[in-house]
Amino acid sequence: MSVDNSGKSLTGFGLSYEDVEVGDHFETPSREVTTAIIEAFAEMTGDRFEIHMSDEAALRHGFPARVAHGLLVLSLIDGLKNNAVARFRAVASLGWTWRFSAPVLAGDTIKAEVTVADKRTTRNPARAILRLRFVVRNQRGGAIQEGENELMIYRRDMG
Template identity: 60%
Template sequence: MTILYFFEDIGIGDVIETTSLTITTDHIDRFADLTGDRFEIHMSEEGAAQHGFPKRVAHGLLILSLVDGLKNQADAQFAAVASLGWEWKFSAPVLPGDVIKARMTVTGKRETKRPDRGILTIQFDVMNQDTKTVQSGVNTLMVRRKA
């Protein structure tokens, strides 16, 4: 059962964690097909090795996109209206076989002029199977308020 958090239900400092996801070469190939980003570190072991990586590297934006999907599949979710933006940092490569998950911490909230909406600021920390932070950043999210 999914818990849906409206603006009033969530407080600064509240934390929600996502489930984990194993990154595969299929993820990388499908993202490359979709976006046209075929930079060599993503597409071949040889290309990755030429840049000092042990394996192909997942696109940074692929991981961000998957994390947004994990957010929307979590057991506890925000009553989202729309994402208003992302500020994001890629800290370490994500390789096929890595397992990622995200910890979301509410760091800010404010009301809007509209009584049915509010804005949350959410810190994301994306970790791999070794609990190393591989990506992090902030999402500004418009959420519904209770009637």
Template identity: 60%
Template structure:
């Protein structure tokens, strides 16, 4: 599947093909983000909150919540110069491959992996594959999102 980098703009279902890609901007994970996510969700698992606890579990320091990272990546998708004319997210399948640490800089490549038109003719569903990498080019998270978009 070849594909192209989508140019800036809002792209509808019929304007994209399998293999087309969007590259997001980047975000640096900070301790304030981790603290705010913990306060919002109540997830205060020790590896997220304390360097010592993270080191005891084999990590070099505090680890960002996996769902915080997914949320940051969804935000980057929605702020990218090229976007899909979205109606609603229909679900995620996601993997946490490597820990994300304070100071890591993340970005994602989003690839259209599949398309399915909806019977009403006004909408379609895009199957999007995400590859999330850190500043060293290591995949830290990856997965798929089903996104309903306008035709």
């Protein structure tokens, strides 16, 4: 899915609806997905499917090494978005449409390119909604996950 990212590179904290246009973009910081993080996520969620728990099991399933949970990577990317050089005056996430394109292996480093794909006002004059497009890449530059997030944010001088 292609999104116009010909807009400006976003920076700043407390960005409101009026501060962004369709096509504006930013990059998240990066983070290594370690074995310890994968194991902690498995413990927390109860998802101990064997490809997440050992290299040997991952190899039996055709993967070169232990595989991170797809939802773990999505969760990490959401956290990285919230610590990026561009931060929105967010109210709440309204939902995600997401695809896991390639496995994330223990030891991979991830980051995302985020583009404002759409924006609209709501009935509430203090709030608006951004549709953010994410492309998550590993340290080799390969796209490993992608999707969109609808994020409710405040309008300028409101909220």
